[in-house]
Amino acid sequence: MTPDVLSGRVRWVLGRLLLAAATLLLLSAVIFTVTDVLPGDAAARLAGPDAAPADVARLRADLGLDRSATQRYLEWLGGAVRGDLGVSAISGRPVAEVVAERLPNSVVLAGVALVLAAPLGVAAGLAAGMRSGRPTDRAVTGTSVVVAAIPEFVMTVLLVVVLSTLLGWFPQVTTAPLGGRPWDAPAAMVLPVLSLVPLGFALTARMMRSTAAGIASSRYVEAARLRGVTGRALAVRHVLPNAVQPAIQVIAVLFGGLIGGSVVVELVFNYPGIGLELQQAVGRQDLVMVQGIALVLAGLALVSLVVGDLVAGLVDPRERG
Amino acid sequence: MMRGRRWVAPVRIPARTPREHRAWAALRALGLGVLVGVMVIAVLGPLWPGSATAQAGLPYTAPGTDGVGLLGTDGIGRDVALRVLHGGARLVLVAAGATVFGIVAAILLGVVPALLFPRASGAVMRVVDAFGVMPGLLVLLLLAAAFPGDDLMLMVGVAVVSVPYSARVLRAAAREIAGAGYVEVARARGDRWWTVLLHDILPNLARPVAAETGLRFTTALHLSATAGFLGLGRGAPWPDWGLMVQENLPGIALNPWAVVVPSLLLVLLIVGVTVVADQVATRLGRERS
Numbered sequence: 001m002t003p004d005v006l007s008g009r010v011r012w013v014l015g016r017l018l019l020a021a022a023t024l025l026l027l028s029a030v031i032f033t034v035t036d037v038l039p040g041d042a043a044a045r046l047a048g049p050d051a052a053p054a055d056v057a058r059l060r061a062d063l064g065l066d067r068s069a070t071q072r073y074l075e076w077l078g079g080a081v082r083g084d085l086g087v088s089a090i091s092g093r094p095v096a097e098v099v100a101e102r103l104p105n106s107v108v109l110a111g112v113a114l115v116l117a118a119p120l121g122v123a124a125g126l127a128a129g130m131r132s133g134r135p136t137d138r139a140v141t142g143t144s145v146v147v148a149a150i151p152e153f154v155m156t157v158l159l160v161v162v163l164s165t166l167l168g169w170f171p172q173v174t175t176a177p178l179g180g181r182p183w184d185a186p187a188a189m190v191l192p193v194l195s196l197v198p199l200g201f202a203l204t205a206r207m208m209r210s211t212a213a214g215i216a217s218s219r220y221v222e223a224a225r226l227r228g229v230t231g232r233a234l235a236v237r238h239v240l241p242n243a244v245q246p247a248i249q250v251i252a253v254l255f256g257g258l259i260g261g262s263v264v265v266e267l268v269f270n271y272p273g274i275g276l277e278l279q280q281a282v283g284r285q286d287l288v289m290v291q292g293i294a295l296v297l298a299g300l301a302l303v304s305l306v307v308g309d310l311v312a313g314l315v316d317p318r319e320r321g
Numbered sequence: 322m323m324r325g326r327r328w329v330a331p332v333r334i335p336a337r338t339p340r341e342h343r344a345w346a347a348l349r350a351l352g353l354g355v356l357v358g359v360m361v362i363a364v365l366g367p368l369w370p371g372s373a374t375a376q377a378g379l380p381y382t383a384p385g386t387d388g389v390g391l392l393g394t395d396g397i398g399r400d401v402a403l404r405v406l407h408g409g410a411r412l413v414l415v416a417a418g419a420t421v422f423g424i425v426a427a428i429l430l431g432v433v434p435a436l437l438f439p440r441a442s443g444a445v446m447r448v449v450d451a452f453g454v455m456p457g458l459l460v461l462l463l464l465a466a467a468f469p470g471d472d473l474m475l476m477v478g479v480a481v482v483s484v485p486y487s488a489r490v491l492r493a494a495a496r497e498i499a500g501a502g503y504v505e506v507a508r509a510r511g512d513r514w515w516t517v518l519l520h521d522i523l524p525n526l527a528r529p530v531a532a533e534t535g536l537r538f539t540t541a542l543h544l545s546a547t548a549g550f551l552g553l554g555r556g557a558p559w560p561d562w563g564l565m566v567q568e569n570l571p572g573i574a575l576n577p578w579a580v581v582v583p584s585l586l587l588v589l590l591i592v593g594v595t596v597v598a599d600q601v602a603t604r605l606g607r608e609r610s
Contacts, residue, residue, distance in 0.1 A: 023451040030452075031463065039467045149595040151543055153550040154584045157566055161580070165573055256456070263458050264547060268570075278459075279551065282466045290466040294459060302454050 012313060012320050020306045027298045028080070032073045035291040063089065076291075085292035090284055095292035098277060103296065105182055106266070106273035110258035113193045117200030118251050124201070125208025126243070130235050132213045140205055147202040153264045156195040160268065163191060182272060195265045196258060207250040211243045245315045252308030256301035356593030359586055363409030373407035373560040374399065381575035393576040395569050401579045408560035409586065412549060415472060416541035419479035423487055423541070424534050426480060431488030432495040436522065439496075446492065453485030457544050458551075465553045475554035479544050483537045494529035498522050532607040535598030542591050562587050 044056055051059075060066055064075075079086060085095035121144075128140035147155075163169050170190045183189055215221060216239055224238045263275035270276070274293060281289035312319040377390060377400040384393040392401035430449050434442035452460075461478045468474040498504065499522060507517045548554055549563025557564065562583035569579035 019447070023454060026448065026451045027454065034463050034467050145595065145599065146592055149539065149543065149592045150588055151546045151550070151563070151591065153547060153563065153566060154588055157570060157580065157584060160570070161573060161577075259456075263462070264550065267551065267567075278462055282462050282469075283552075285466065285469065287466055290463065294463050297459055298455050301456055301459075305454060 009314070009320075013310060016306060016309060016313070020302055024299055024302055027302075028077055028295055029073065031291050031294045031298065032076060035287045035294070036072065036076075037069050039287065080292075080295060085295070086288045088281075088286050088289045090286045090289075095289050098289065099274065099293060099296050102272060102274040102277045105271065106259050106262055106275060108181075108183060109189070109192055109265070109271065109273060110196065110255060110262055112189070113196035114200050114251065114255055114258060116193065117197045118204050118247075118254075121201045121204025122208050122247055125205040126212045126235055126240060128205070128209040129212025129214075129243075130216050130239065132216065137209070137213075141209060144202040144205040144209075147198050148206065150198075152195070152199055153268065155198055156265055156268050159191055159195055163194075188269075192262075192265050192269045192271050195268070196262060200254060200258065203254055204247070204250060208243065208247055211246045212239055215239045215242050245312050245319075249308040249312045252304045252311070256304030259297065259300055352593060352596070355589055356597065359409075359590045359593065360413070362406065362586065363413045363590065366406035366408075367410045369403065369406045371400070371403050373404045374558045377403075381572040381579075383576045384578060392578040392582055395565070395576070395579045396572050401565075401569075401576070401582070404560035404565060405562070405582055405586065408562045408565055408583065409590075411472065411555065411559070411561055412542065412545050412563065412587075413590075415476050415479065415545045415548075415554065416538060418476045419483065419541045419545070420534060420538045422476065422480035423483035423537055424530065426484045427487030427491050427533075428530070430484065431490075431492035432526065435492045435495045436499055436518070439499075442492065446488065449485050449488050452481060455482075457482040458547065461544070461548050461553055462551075465548075470554070470556055472554045475545070475548055479541050479548070482544060483540060487533050487537055490533055491526075491529060495522070495526060498525045501525075528605045529607065532602035532605040535601050536607075539591065539595040539598050542594060546587050546591065 044051075064072060076086060083096055085099065087094050088098075124140045124144075128137040131137050164171070171188050212235075221234065221238050224234055229238065259274070262271075262273060263279055265271065266273040266276035267279055274297065278290065278293045278297070281293065309319075376398040378394045378398050380394060380396050380398045382394045382398070384391060390400040390402040392405065395401050395404065430445055431442075434445045457479075460482050461475065464474045464478040465471075504517060504521050507521050512520075545554075546563045549561040550567050552564055552567065555561070557568070565583040566580055566587075569576070573580050
């Protein structure tokens, strides 16, 4: 490895990280504007319509709303860097504490679902891509298009009705033991995880299919065919290794999306995750909580995007363009 | 007669017999008919007389009981059939409005800079891309926190989610057209820039825009339905297919129709539109992603 190559790689990684930081900064400004500036006077809203003007003024001073929006944004951002996302004006709990309590639950939910769905999706997509245009391909492509089109909540409700209401195999509501984690009662995790699997499967299968189809029609796969390599050996030895890196990229992005997208599943099962907390905070008009959770979720989605990008670029120099 | 290249494993695409062909055509017509039927229910349903929010009977009455509508009642005794008729229009309108908003914004942010200020268009895309990082539901929830119960903001939110994808795709299409030989020829023979735009660029941009519009409509429907389920936008007590599924889930053992019918209509609508938009897009020269 010559120093030149190394420095090129290092510069590329630094550039990516810098771009990610700029993106996060922009998103934080957008999140702050939407939750703090656009809704108007938070003090008047919290105090209620009948409050005396003096009370409202005192509340405004207490909340620090008498300072300019820019000043408040910078303070919020500075706090966020130090791990302090403010205190909910409604529940009185620090936002960071709530995030620390709820986020692991969502990460485990999305992670387990992905561990189940991704290998299935990769296998199905590979099988379909190797047989472009044939019945296997049409079955996999058709299934993944339809499954991805059906809204998650319909799929989730279907699972609840069949496996819980009709058959009674699994509990319909996640009940984490007090102070414990949802996975302390594994039976209650089954349905939430199963609800996320179809979407993860469909998206992985679709991406893997188009990648594998491209590789399967390449010259080196043709050469392998001419040498007499066929069937599974061809798929596993020649196509799969070249498709691993796009697959990693897709799965990384999917992970970030699943955490944000598990709002529906968490609502249906009352699963104590970050998505449910966000949804409840929106319902309560708890804007400090909403902006904190939104920042964390956007950051997480960005991190999974960047990780996928970096893995792809470090494995395959062509991705670094 | 070996011409140097290629022996590829024979691709066996079984030829369709005329009978199979007719069966497929019939199936396709049936699917299209169902989709049109659901669309008609969704869009024209609200014209059916009656109040979708008034109580009509006892809670969760199954159909077949006296004085209860075709599909029974929901958790607070409202007529499910009437709510089904009134509950699809909002979804279709929000999705259609968001699609139009989104495509117009994507043209303004993707196509216009690529054609007029090619140097700056990369920077614009970086900013647009930043919004694409946020999961769609997160955008909707953020806006719902700031503007509760507002269908217009929901529409804006659904549009915002679609813009990064559309802007990227349409920008690529515009750049390809702007660099094409016929544009170069037109420029070289001294056509004004607006003549080039009107005669050479825009007509060729129509196909990618049409394909993108169809694909975005499907994702907009998907997202609006989920927003309805979460109670975002106008919310209760107004009827909405997605919201009905959530509201009536607790009473599923008593009156399953209140969950089954709206779910089924949603699936038929969204899957139908997806399949049609996919085929139209492929026919318009768009590759599957």
